[in-house]
Amino acid sequence: MFYSFGRYINLLRLSFRQPEKFSVYWAEIMREMVSIGVGSLGIIAIISVFIGAATTIQVAFQLSSPLVSPAIAGKIARDSTILEFSPTISALVLAGRVGSSIASQIGTMRVTEQIDALEIMGVNAPGYLISPKILASITMIPLLVILSITLGITGGYIACVFSSGITPDDYLMGVRDGFDGLTIQVALVKATVFGFLIASICAYQGFYTSGGALEVGQSSTAGVVYSCVMILFADLVITSIML
Known part of the structure; x- marks a missing residue:
């Protein structure tokens, strides 16, 4: 366990070492921001609307009393939406969508020896890939939560x-109150x-994948589970x- 944690910390240290060519890294960051942010808009929008609606109906049902203001x-x-439902449920959903993609992408590069090729060419593979x-993730996931x-x-x-x-008027009054x-x-x-946990944990699982296609799938699953x-x-x- 301590060995795995030490290897995780070391991988993060290598990932944020000074880049060889900043323009290449910047292009990768922009591409990942589009993939994570724009690619997740649909699922985040759907779950947010329905969870917000269901939460409001349930709270109104539980507080249906003449002694309690609607x-x-x-x-x-x-408050439930802001503090818990939006950040936590969105993150759990993104762990499945974004995290599994990160782990499987890096894991596939590992088992097909593309990462080894990058290292042979003198490229800092953790920095370039992770x-x-x-x-x-730490840029786009807060925007998705908003x-x-x-x-x-x-x-x-x-x-x-x-x-x-x-009623809608009572609801808006409660939203604005306090x-x-x-x-x-x-x-x-x-x-x-x-966002940091999802990206770093799944990247770690993918980076240290060994074997073939079966192990890539196992690394992807492990990354999502540990992230959650x-x-x-x-x-x-x-x-x-x-x-």
């Missing part, structure tokens, strides 16, 4: 329009940490520290 449902749905993915928060709250409003549990900017800060910190576990652990730690 606007409270909008406030609870807003650092652009990490930088793109989009998820916006669509999640919008989904809650749509649910209010088509359901009788809470907003604390700290919740956005917590969500962005979570998104940045989650670490995302949930980091979620608990960040929430405990910042809140």
Whole structure:
């Protein structure tokens, strides 16, 4: 276990060593940002709208009492979306989409000896293959989380329009009531940490793949599983520290 952790840290150190040619790395970062950001817009939009709608309906149902203001449902749905649902569920989904892609891509390059060829040519393989993915992840995943928060709250409003549990006016009143900017800060910190964990863990699994196609699939699966576990652990730690 300690050997694996030491090898993980060493891989990160090699990944962020001074690049041989910055323009090549910059082109890779831009390509990864498009792949991670634009490529994930569809799935993030779909899950955000539906989770926001479902959360609002459930909260309104649980608080259906004449002693409780209906606007409270909008406030609870807003804070739940910002603090937990958007950053954490989005990260878990992206671990499956982005993480598996990173692990399988690097793992395939390892078993087909493309990484060995890069090293023979004097290229810093971890820096060329891994650092652009990490930088793109910690840049684009917070932006995707902001989009998820916006669509999640919008989904809650749509649910209010088509359901009788809470009126749209009450929902908007709750969304605006007592907003604390700290919740956005917590969500962005979570998104940045989650992005780093997804990219680095999956890249590590792919980089040290050995064997053939079967092992590439196993590395991809292991990367997603370990990423999801670490995302949930980091979620608990960040929430405990910042809140």
